Amino acid sequence: MKKQLRMIFVLFSFLIFCVGNLAYAQQARITGKVTDAATGEGIPGVSILISGTTRGVVTDLDGNYSIEASPSDILQISFIGYITVNEEVGNRTVIDVALAENIQALNEVVVVGYGTQEKKEITSAVTSIKSEDFNQGTVNDPTQLLQGKVAGLNIARPGGNPNSGFNVRLRGISSIGENASPLVVIDGVIGASLSTVDPNDIESMDVLKDGSAAAIYGTRGSAGVILVTTKKGRKGRSVVEFNSSVAVENVARTISVMDAEEYKSIPNSRDLGGSTNWLDEVTNTGLSFINNLSLGGGNESTSYRVSLNSRNVDGVGINSGFDQLNARLSLTQRALKDKATFTVNISNTKVDREFGNENSFRYAIISNPTLPVLDPNPQSPDFGGYSERDIFDWFNPVSIAEQNIADGRDNSLLASIRGEYNFTSKFTGALFYSTQRETEWRGSYSPKTAKFGGGFGRNGLATIVNNERLNDLFEATLNYYETFGKVGTAFLAGYSYQEFLNQGDFTQAGNFLTDAFTYNNIGAALDFANGLASVSSYANSNKLVAFFGRVNFNVEDTYLLSLSARYEGSTRFGANNKWGLFPAISAGVNIANLVDLSGVTSMKFRASYGRTGTQPGDSYLSLLRFGRQGNFFYNGQFVPSYGPVSNANPDLAWETKDEFNIGLDFVILNNKLDGAIDYYTRVTTGMILPINVPVPPNLFPTTQLNIGEMSNSGLEVMLNYRAIQNADFRWTTGVNFSTLKTNLRSLSAGDLSFGEVNYRSNFGSPGQNLTQLIRIQENGPLGQIWGPIQVGVSDDGSPIMKVINGTAEDENGNPVYCNCNDDRTQLGTAYPTLNFGFNNSFSYKNWDLNFFLRGSFGHYLINSYRGFYENTESTTVQNWNIVNTKYFDPNITKAEYNSTHVEKADFVVLDNATLGYNFNVQPGKAVGRIRAYVSVQNPFMFTGYTGVDPEVRYGDSESGNDPLAPGIERRATYFTTTITTLGLNLSF
């Protein structure tokens, strides 16, 4: 009873308090002036909003305002380019505010491994790109948001296939043995898949470029780290945002071939009666619709954001595109008297894909232009009405794309929960758990009438593939902050445990009674009865366990020091090398705080060293394993036989990369120009490569070894200049560029070697198998394109190759071309020596305009189409069409790869240009923002390259993206495209 009384008393008091408050909360008119803290001048157009409400006003031309507010209200005073100020009204009636310019280059928050720092505190090479600086237009892949924006980060997708991803390389390549793509961390989930996040939900992307920044990620840091931070709900009223766009996609670049008339003029041509533009036949206009809806908000203890993103994309290829639906929830809840914070992020992406077939492009390019698409006199066998010819390596490209079905469905789920507890204001601990589950299903069917894809030969051929990838992460961290006099310190310690499991199966079977089932009833295939069906499955797992720590020292933002280490073990390492240590140190000093330099806000020199690793790309590489190796005829029947598929290497360890970086961050010219300059040099040792080993004594002819040494160095510059900053007109321009130099110092370990010189890749069929294209050379740069030099054409139409070393002689003792490596030489380099990005943003009143140019220089590409089909050899002319670029020489009648097929691939591309208009809306109205825009991507490309796409090729697409064989444009390259987007952004 006593308790109840007390309760009533409390309630009563509370009521009185509230009523009192109400009585007190009388509205008063507040007036004031908003000025620029530096100049003292009034700022027009500043937004004055009562926090937590939709009520607000803007300042007039002189910066004056007037608003009704209660003493308990908080005025939020904000303007672009200035630091937002919150003023509690209290009993004041006049509130003047001086806004300080927001020098983003100093105060912006940068996400680093296991934490955040202000930009002025950063002592390593880290670049942060916020959503407002992302690439615009139709962007379906998060990495594309960064394309060209970060010096040293090269993002390329040769061709315009909507279903293919981007190749991302940081500072050239860090490894030639294992994965060279940067590690992706999404909201703390290490190794998360970018497919779980829609580009619209990304708040910022931070790139850890140097070894010291990445070392906290240990065995996965060598290729750099991209930290993705998703948008979160904010305290205050709920905000609904709706973005919608429609995009039209057209073919931009193909390769030039002859039309029917040109073709018919070539001797030996086969006039088949028609006139077909095959490139038109296999492409159409792609149409995409992208819609995003999000709702976010929060109060003192809870904040949330939910979003829904849909993308319906049709590529330019027949039957290519995808439909994607992504949903995301982000929730933050405070509890236990605000000492505990729980954060939950859940996202799911479902993608239905139609793959089309890149080979339809390959064969469209070489299709005889006088052949009709459909056979006017269909004969036996029936190819579904399409024209087919009994020739080598050609299939009707329209039939390829229209008859074959290649579908897929991907589902990616990522969920994480983080619980943080503040033991004291200086000491916090956190537990983090995440799980990611990605599934991929692929179903394809080639009908009985499809000559390409196996349907014709196999009487209908169905394939079903399933892959599943699981990734579970648990982490525990402790943070401690303390100030000792002038020295601020921050300590971090943590433990990380991560498990991966990959599983999948593959079924392929042919010989169907009917095409009606496609891939949906694979059991109906008669191949199961006669044993020709193939079925397989696999499973593999791996684990990573790590302990890590970091300590930062900050002396009044002037002297900065950071030390970190990660001690990490992986199941993938050999038994003798299970654990590795990855330390880092970085330091900086801000000169501007020590000496007074006019116009210089900040001038921070920094230097860093860090060691990172790369773990083996596959599990079990260190073990002696046996696998199924065919069958053995035993007592009249076949029994399965097992044999070795790998050698044991208990010493297998991580690849090690040691990187030094020196840099300069500056803000000068009275905050108008800011930038960063970095120079790095990195050495990678112990690269994991399969090396030929003697058999015997080994069981298997290759062993995965840590071998060799490689070095990279480069200069990176990023500049951002706010050229004009008027109330009506603003112009900001930014440029970044990077240089790269590689040297493959060694490919040996003890007695074992890859060979001082080694040749890779294969030009291919017809007739140019075993024609190697790339030289790997100890103490030489990577990516040396290799081959003979053509110096003329002989009477019989063969290219005459230059005699370089003269090791071969004819019967008269005269030196002749030896058709061997003695008479071949380096014809170009596959990697660019310079990459740049150049951005310009303008705004005038309600208009905004942005255009972004990107380019790469110094790299070469092997133009495969030309190497095979740009000649008048009778086989080429009779079977195929002729590639007809500016290099075409009708006198050449032999297809033989040489220097003329290696082209400079320098390019500059207008990646995107966007014009937007912001409609006037009154503060406080239901609609907070209306913006309409039109954007065009890749409308112009300036290049002398005659192939499909001059983008850098980091690996050979025909040999598993072999990173040792870059610089080859293969024949099945998807055509590039131009995309025009019309869009609308609304917020309520």
Next chain:
Amino acid sequence: MKKLINIRYFLICLGMSYFASSCVDLEEEVFSAVTADNFFQTDEEFISALGQAYTSLGGLGNHSGLWSINEIASDEIVVSHKGGDWFDGGVLLQLHQHEFKSDNPFFQNSWNFLFGGINTCNRLIFSFETLDNPSSEAFIAELRALRALYYYWAMDAFGNVPIVTDFSDVEAPDTKSRQEVYDFILSELNEIIPLLPTAKDGTTYGRMTKWSALMVRMKLYLNAEVYTGTPQWAQAAADASEIINSGVYSLMPSYRNNFVINNSQSTENIFVYPYDKVFAGGFNWVMMTLHIVSQSTFNLTQQPWNGYQTVEEFYNSYVDPDKNPGVQGPVWKGLALEQSTGTIDGRLSNFLVGPQFRSDGTTLVDPGVEPTDPTGRNGDPNGPPLTFMPYLNEISPGGLRQAGARIAKYEFEMGGTNNMSNDFVIFRLSDAILSLAEAKFRLGETTEALALVNQIRARAGNLEPFSTLTEENLFEERGREMYVEMTRRQDLIRFKKYGEAWWPFEGMNRPKQVHSPGSYLELFPIPQPQLLANPKLQQNPGYN
């Protein structure tokens, strides 16, 4: 409140210590492969392990391995550079022109095939030795016999190769001389031949028996002069006689039936590798030799590659009545514009020549054919209808697409895949008979030798017996009988014909480098990747 926090700390510490014990464990968990820890535990697993020693032989029937280097370097087979096709960096031309280079990947493939097999034998011998199984002894003898076969092939092709017999030896081995390898194989065979099974039935089909081991030893003796400088004709004759007189094998009435799809019924085949399109793929001759459009003749599931062809002079040794007397009838010769008269040797089933048809009997047209030229110099003499002609215009670059008789020794299956189901013949009674004939001929027992050769000729069909036996007609008869059975290169060397120009190398970039008997070219170079992997290996003389 203080107490509460302590409990919380305690729980966290407890949690951490749980992780500390279980979660720093970095053992790999293997799911879809097996390791030595979880294998070799049941009899079935042992048999499947034994099988690995044999499945290594599956590399015999495909492109670019041991069979390819032996045949293309001989006068039986050429792969001409046809327009844009089959140049492939010139490695095939180099093989045929005897410009062997150690970086030719065919040598590396062959080496891996041979030493992969040897190594598997060593590993299994080691496993069986350490295991006290009642059947171990028989398995070990069988594996040593199989290993001897691999070594014999290695010694024949590369000459000076390392000898490794102990699986537990982890030292990289060094090169042994051809004589040492020869001695090693001989001593192995002498030791194990008495231990091997002698039955010819389902249990020994596709397995090493006493008779296959005797074949290996017979071949060592037959080529002893080449291998060691000292001939061993009498021993060769003794081993051949033992096989022939055992009565285990008999000549099939039809030569062809040794090579049909279901050739496991052959009474003549001594050792085979049983291929099967489903269970044991890798026999790809159907792809390697047939023309692209031949797909429609045999309703194949895949398009063939139009590669391997027969050298015209070799083909002519069948139809030429002077070389091969017998019944005269219509045969295809030269440009195959029309049929001409020649010896209709029953073994012409070895070749596919003349006009080709779709499976429904209609004309088969090659849309990619060269322009028509009746002389065959600058174009195809027969025009677009696919006609395999014995004629070969040139080796490079403009080899005609339809030139050369194709290898049809093994029956092609209607509706077949790229993998043939015929069992690949490694040793055959005919070889023993002809080897005995040769040994006796060399020993001066010409009458008996002639009778043996005529036995083979009589079985071939439509042939007259030879009246006298000369080195020349013995050699040619051996060629006709043993076509593409991987004996020709060895025979050429033994008959001192390996360095002769076999066909007028018209149109080649360079004249044929004719070499004399005993040239270093009689051995292939040790593959460059092997030299890099094992610095103790020495390159064969003459190669740098």
